[in-house]
Structure formats: C-alpha cells, structure tokens
Amino acid sequence: MKSEKEPIVILLADDDEEDRMLACDALAQSRLSNDIHCVVDGEELMDYLYCRSKYSPPADAPRPGLILLDLNMPKKDGREALREIKSDPSLQNISVVVLTTSQTDEDILRSYDSGANLFISKPVTFEGLVDLMKGLGKYWFEIVDLPGQAALAE
Numbered sequence: 001m002k003s004e005k006e007p008i009v010i011l012l013a014d015d016d017e018e019d020r021m022l023a024c025d026a027l028a029q030s031r032l033s034n035d036i037h038c039v040v041d042g043e044e045l046m047d048y049l050y051c052r053s054k055y056s057p058p059a060d061a062p063r064p065g066l067i068l069l070d071l072n073m074p075k076k077d078g079r080e081a082l083r084e085i086k087s088d089p090s091l092q093n094i095s096v097v098v099l100t101t102s103q104t105d106e107d108i109l110r111s112y113d114s115g116a117n118l119f120i121s122k123p124v125t126f127e128g129l130v131d132l133m134k135g136l137g138k139y140w141f142e143i144v145d146l147p148g149q150a151a152l153a154e
Contacts, residue, residue, distance in 0.1 A: 008065030010036045013045040013081065014099075015073040019122070023068065023099075026129040027137075034137075035062065042076025045069075046084060049091055064094055066140055069116075071100040071107055079110065086115030095144075097136065 010027070014020050020038050027036055039045045047053040048061045055061035067085070071078035078098065085091045097118040098111045111119045123129045 008034055009062045010034050010066050010068060011045070011048065011064035012036060012038045012068045013040075013042065013073065013078065014038070014068070014070040015040050016070070019070070022126060022129055023133070026126065026133040037062070037064070041073045042078060042081035044075075045081050046076065049085065049094075067094055067096045068099045069096055071098060071102050071111070079107075079114065082111065082114045082116060095140065097140075 012020060012023055014023070020040075024036055024038070027034070037048070039048050045067075048055045049064075051058045051061050069078045069082060073081075078100065082096060082098070085094065085096060092115065095117045096115065097120060098107075098116045099120050099122055100107070101122050102108075103121045108119050120132065123132055
C-alpha cells in the first residue's frame with residue numbers, strides 16, 4: 001500500500017474568469033487538498049513558470065506538478081505554451097493536461113504530438129466539471145507517481 005502522497009501545486013491556465021472560478025470550485029468540491037494557482041494567458045503562464053515579472057520572487061510561483069491548460073487564450077495561446085514547456089528541459093517533466101472547449105481532431109493530435117499528457121474537452125455542466133476534477137484527482141494524485149517538488153525544482 002502506498003504512503004500518503006504530498007499534495008502538488010496545480011497551475012490552471014485559462015483566460016475565461018468564469019471557467020477559472022468554476023474549476024477552482026470544482027476542485028474544492030472534489031476535496032482535493034492541492035494548492036491551485038491561476039494565470040490568464042500563455043504569456044503569464046510562461047512568466048509564472050520562469051518566475052519572471054510579477055512572479056519574480058520564486059515563493060510567489062511555486063513549481064507546479066500539474067498544469068491544466070486551455071488552448072484558446074490571448075497573447076500566447078495554449079498550443080504555443082505547450083510546445084515551449086515541452087521543449088525546455090527544465091520544464092518538460094511537468095505534466096500538462098489540456099482542458100479546453102476544442103474537440104477538433106487537429107487540436108487533439110497536435111496536443112499529444114506537442115507533449116500533452118492528456119487531452120480533455122471541458123464538460124458543459126458544473127456537475128460534469130466536479131466529476132472530472134474528482135477523476136483527475138484520483139488519477140493524478142492517487143494512482144500516478146509524479147516527481148516530488150524537490151525533483152521538479154532541479
């Protein structure tokens with residue numbers, strides 16, 4: 001039997017304020033004890049990951065173990081951010097779940113080709129989102145072994 005796992009940081013990248021609020025509420029209702037941080041576009045996502053700009057004190061940007069990534073964002077979209085994350089050796093071991101409204105075969109294929117760990121179309125109801133977050137929580141935080149925070153920071 002596995003020992004109790006330490007909660008990891010979840011970073012949600014989504015430009016829609018209501019979607020961010022619903023995702024945070026769904027995570028709370030699914031009883032995940034993980035710390036969640038939010039960014040509103042791909043540029044802010046990269047600033048967070050590289051501890052730049054308003055995230056320059058690293059304490060303000062704890063390294064995520066999981067990124068929930070929307071594809072359709074302003075400035076730098078999720079597709080570009082995903083490619084950048086997975087091409088950087090210092091970031092590529094962060095798990096990325098694409099969580100988007102897109103259901104196109106092209107986006108699904110390109111996301112996986114760019115290194116996404118999972119592609120999920122956003123549920124249309126809050127109950128569906130809660131169920132999704134419960135499932136993600138069980139999978140990513142109970143079943144899968146992810147690198148610990150110390151290993152991620154190396």
